Amino acid sequence: MPSSTVEDYLKAIFQLSRKSTDGKRVALGAVSEQLGLTAGTVTTMMKHLQSEDFVSYEPRRGVTLRESGEKAALQVLRRHRLIEAFLVDIMKLDWADVHEEAEILEHAISDKLIQRIDEMLGHPSHDPHGDPIPTATGEMDNATFAALADVESGHYQLMRVSRDDSEYLKWLSSHSLHPGQALQLVSRDHFAGVITLKVADAEPIQIGETAAQALLVKKC
Amino acid sequence: MPSSTVEDYLKAIFQLSRKSTDGKRVALGAVSEQLGLTAGTVTTMMKHLQSEDFVSYEPRRGVTLRESGEKAALQVLRRHRLIEAFLVDIMKLDWADVHEEAEILEHAISDKLIQRIDEMLGHPSHDPHGDPIPTATGEMDNATFAALADVESGHYQLMRVSRDDSEYLKWLSSHSLHPGQALQLVSRDHFAGVITLKVADAEPIQIGETAAQALLVKKC
DNA sequence: ACCTCTACTTTGAGTAGTCAAACTAAATAA
DNA sequence: TTATTTAGTTTGACTACTCAAAGTAGAGGT
Ligand SMILES: [Mn+2]
Ligand SMILES: [Mn+2]
Ligand SMILES: [Mn+2]
Ligand SMILES: [Mn+2]
Numbered sequence: 001m002p003s004s005t006v007e008d009y010l011k012a013i014f015q016l017s018r019k020s021t022d023g024k025r026v027a028l029g030a031v032s033e034q035l036g037l038t039a040g041t042v043t044t045m046m047k048h049l050q051s052e053d054f055v056s057y058e059p060r061r062g063v064t065l066r067e068s069g070e071k072a073a074l075q076v077l078r079r080h081r082l083i084e085a086f087l088v089d090i091m092k093l094d095w096a097d098v099h100e101e102a103e104i105l106e107h108a109i110s111d112k113l114i115q116r117i118d119e120m121l122g123h124p125s126h127d128p129h130g131d132p133i134p135t136a137t138g139e140m141d142n143a144t145f146a147a148l149a150d151v152e153s154g155h156y157q158l159m160r161v162s163r164d165d166s167e168y169l170k171w172l173s174s175h176s177l178h179p180g181q182a183l184q185l186v187s188r189d190h191f192a193g194v195i196t197l198k199v200a201d202a203e204p205i206q207i208g209e210t211a212a213q214a215l216l217v218k219k220c
Numbered sequence: 221m222p223s224s225t226v227e228d229y230l231k232a233i234f235q236l237s238r239k240s241t242d243g244k245r246v247a248l249g250a251v252s253e254q255l256g257l258t259a260g261t262v263t264t265m266m267k268h269l270q271s272e273d274f275v276s277y278e279p280r281r282g283v284t285l286r287e288s289g290e291k292a293a294l295q296v297l298r299r300h301r302l303i304e305a306f307l308v309d310i311m312k313l314d315w316a317d318v319h320e321e322a323e324i325l326e327h328a329i330s331d332k333l334i335q336r337i338d339e340m341l342g343h344p345s346h347d348p349h350g351d352p353i354p355t356a357t358g359e360m361d362n363a364t365f366a367a368l369a370d371v372e373s374g375h376y377q378l379m380r381v382s383r384d385d386s387e388y389l390k391w392l393s394s395h396s397l398h399p400g401q402a403l404q405l406v407s408r409d410h411f412a413g414v415i416t417l418k419v420a421d422a423e424p425i426q427i428g429e430t431a432a433q434a435l436l437v438k439k440c
Numbered sequence: 441a442c443c444t445c446t447a448c449t450t451t452g453a454g455t456a457g458t459c460a461a462a463c464t465a466a467a468t469a470a
Numbered sequence: 471t472t473a474t475t476t477a478g479t480t481t482g483a484c485t486a487c488t489c490a491a492a493g494t495a496g497a498g499g500t
Contacts, residue, residue, distance in 0.1 A: 003487090005486080005488075006479085012372075027447080027448090027450095028447080028448065029446095029447060029448080036488095037488075037489090038488080038489055038490075039446075039447075039448060039449080040448085040449070040450075040451090040488090040489070040490080040491090041487075041488055041489070042448095043448065043449055043450080044450095044488085045487085045488095046447090050488090059448080059449075059495095060448060060449080060495065060496075082358075087333070090310075091333065091336050091337075091340070092336070093332075093333070093336065097332070097367070100332060101330055101332075104328050104330075105325075105326070105328055106243075108324050108325055108327070108328035109325070109487070110320075110321055112317070112321075113307070113311065113313070113321060116311050116312070116313065117311075120311070223456075223457090225456080225457065247474095247477080247478090248477080248478065249478075251475060252478095253471095257457095257458075257459090258458080258459055258460075258480080259460070259477075259478060260459070260460080260461090260478085260479070260480075260481090261457075262478090263478065263479055263480080264457085264458085264479090265457085265458095265479090267459095268456090279465095279478075279479075280465065280466075280477075280478060280479085292446055358461090
């Protein structure tokens, strides 16, 4: 069984590979950035992960997950997201706080317990941030959505929030911005980089492009 | 913060110190036995724990917990037992299976979440095995009970099961032997080392002295 | 074709935890 | 008292993970 360290590496590579331009290849710099480790540490680990058949690593070109690595990554992601859903729905913790907790628990919870949690929640398809939960066999919905930052005026539904930072999520909550919420992009000032939004029938709010980058929406 | 390794050492020392004849002093052999580590490993760790002010260690004489070590041990015990109670009462896992799970989760669950669990359970005083749960401030009920193996015929209440082994606990379950249960010691054969028991109005059962050693009872 | 900069790799070192095997203090037996 | 046994200690080695700092491959700029 992979250690929690290895699980975190595989998860990071998996997530970076989805955003990768170059096929599914991930640059080591992105990994070290994501995990907050030095470049040398990551190089060393990549050799190790390759020797364990988790990844395929070409020096100076990057890494891609091999089958067993992807499988392991999906299991970690499944545990992470089920745990988040559990903490919000059953334990009534704030969705802004559950990420950190899940980052640790994802390595500590047994298969038996994760199965129990899954049943208890009725096999949820998405976590509290709108991220899809892989099935026990490693299937994952790979729908993609446009960022609010890249979209024109109109009516949308918030599908997913792609940022973990707790303060940001708390701010979203305070404006009822959570997955599922309907909203209207009223107008945008491209030069100032500010977007005006209406959520339900509340007062319009202003939001910067960076903040809008993490709000993934569907036209409706 | 102590690592999970250190937490397990402190917990082991704490639990062994309660059974200690020589004050609260614990022999290193008992620690290595309990944790399944070699003697040398434990010696090395004791020096380290002393340097961190968790224990007081006298070579060849044993260790005792210092204040901060005892405090840490009680916190781990609290987490462990609350988690067990949670897994049984809320998650509906079998009491025979929760120990292993708790052994890991006790190091992974945050204070915030443990507090949530405690509230959700209504501040329970004992875990599913009848072990007392220390309070957040480190107070613990230290009531002691006689082992069924050491007691004469009569009516008793099962208060506590002092053994973790899952097969044993499953066997107890199958005879309705769980904390709180009333039972009658019908007779005992001191030479054969066999005790005859009646639980509620079921058929009498036979139980050996070793098995009866783990059943802690109160006269009633 | 050469230079430079960036991203990556290598090297050397350190922490935390562990074991096997050699050694020793001290309790117990003779 | 001396010898033996037991419990504990020391030593040397190993795995897993990490960093800082020195070194290098190769992409892009001139
Ligand atoms: Mn993690
Ligand atoms: Mn999430
Ligand atoms: Mn533990
Ligand atoms: Mn217990």
